[in-house]
Amino acid sequence: MKRDQPPRPVAVGDVVAVYSEALGAWTASQVTGLDAAAKCAAILELDWSGPEPAAVADLGDVQPLRLTHHSWSGKLSHCNHGWVLPRSFTVIGSLPPMVTEPSYSFGSAWGRGEQLARQRHWDSGDREDWNAPYALTYTADELAAEHTRGTVRAGVKHLTVRGITRLDCTSLVAAFPDLTRLSLSGNLGTLTSAAALNQLPQLQALTITELFGMDTSDCLLPRHVPELEEVSLYGIPADYAAAMRKTWRPHVRHGVELDVRGARKPEWVAANTANPLRDWDGREHIPRAAYRKAVAQYKATRDAFLAEVTGGEHHGNITEIGRAFGAAFNALDSRSRFIETVEREELFDALDFLADEAQTAAGRDLSAARSALIEGVDSSRDW
Known part of the structure; x- marks a missing residue:
């Protein structure tokens, strides 16, 4: 793997396509710049959706996506992201870059049609905020109340849970079996049975922040979550962090964005429970x-x-x-x-x-x- 090139080959001008849950169809974007020093790619979203394209020609006379919803005022949907091309994206060809000026915006995950869905919602005349019907955000208390009712939320694809004190992942997986993106955060909270997340075969992105209780046996395994392409861990047990790095680092070249920071040993957790800094x-x-x-x-x-x-x-x-x-x-x-x-x-x-x-x-x-x-x-x- 060359350090001055993205681990999964992609070049300026490449047009990439991905299935969009927001649109219920495929959408596309173009790579307009690569920064080897920052390991960033500038991505221009295109104003297109449709059936899976095999080549750039299938997009027709495609144009950049200009945003006029809310206060965007006609700005291009043009943003810098990490330069790892996610495994769910496919290069379908190349065109001369549709914009040559750099983007000064930065985001985390590559766009998968959410901005295009918001723009079309706005263009329809509906000025209410567009909310993805497949996405839910809970506090830990709200999620606990949901669990007591034994509700199975099939069809929920994106789940965010904040303020976790203690969460059993077995119950989480049972309640949300179709997740593709999962974000869990706490404040020195505890995850139990984290190995159960291997029972989410469609999982593409996992974010865990300031949660403990996991060990090496809880590591996500590629054979169980073959679509995983984004792993973001911060403030997690050191042994779990090491196991996740070792397991997923070889898959970066296949399109897995791996960001593991803030690995903490048990002594650190014990010493910092009452340290707000x-x-x-x-x-x-x-x-x-x-x-x-x-x-x-x-x-x-x-x-x-x-x-x-x-x-x-x-x-x-x-x-x-x-x-x-x-x-x-x-x-x-x-x-x-x-x-x-x-x-x-x-x-x-x-x-x-x-x-x-x-x-x-x-x-x-x-x-x-x-x-x-x-x-x-x-x-x-x-x-």
Whole structure:
């Protein structure tokens, strides 16, 4: 496999076709650019759908897809994606690139007709949002209620479940046997019986974020999920991560996008259960030393706040604790400039986390103390 070329052969100008669940037909797009350094491909979606095409000529006088729905204002559906051509896409020929200017938009999965379906819905005069009838999103609590009714949701193709504390994959597979795309996320939650996901033979994409409980025996196997083409894992057990990498890396050249990051050992999970900044561990633009100092400062602030609210709750003192927090992160950020919009929000989320912890420990309302803490932070921070 050449490092300067996509692992599955594709070239600028190639037209690729894929079956679209959104359209109930095939659709097509064109590769307009390849970036070897970023391992990205610029993909232009085409305004076409129909029966499976054998060649570019079957598309007729095809045009780029221009989006006018909602606030798109006639922009081309032109976006950068990872350059692994998914296994469900087929190269049907080549045309001179329909656009030569680069795209500055970035997305995850290659488009499979969803934008074209939204545009046609809009063009029909219906201004309500287009929602895929085969896609569902649940919170973990909503999914649990669904399970208690024993409902089998045959025909659901895409499923997203958020906020998982604990989820049994055997029950999930029994309730949703036809899944092609599955996204599961939690906050140090637990997946049990994850090997049951091998019983989803049509599965094309799996995303798991911040969930644990899996081991090497839970690895998805190509012979059971032969259509899998997108594996995105973040914040998962180290043994499971290693097994998935080893199993699926040889299939990248066949069109499997493999992204496995944030592999965690059991000791890390145990040590970070009460650390709301744990997602900073290993984040690309956050230096390791800055992460360690950030966690130390958070813990010092938590301890000082808890001591204050359990020992008298003097709001002036709490404001000073907040000022010290803001100033400490000013100093950290001045060295490496790592606090961006996301990190700023996460720091305030961490303050909410420590205030909630303290409120539980104190057994009373701490809204005024929380406000004093935030007031102190806002008075000193420059991030």
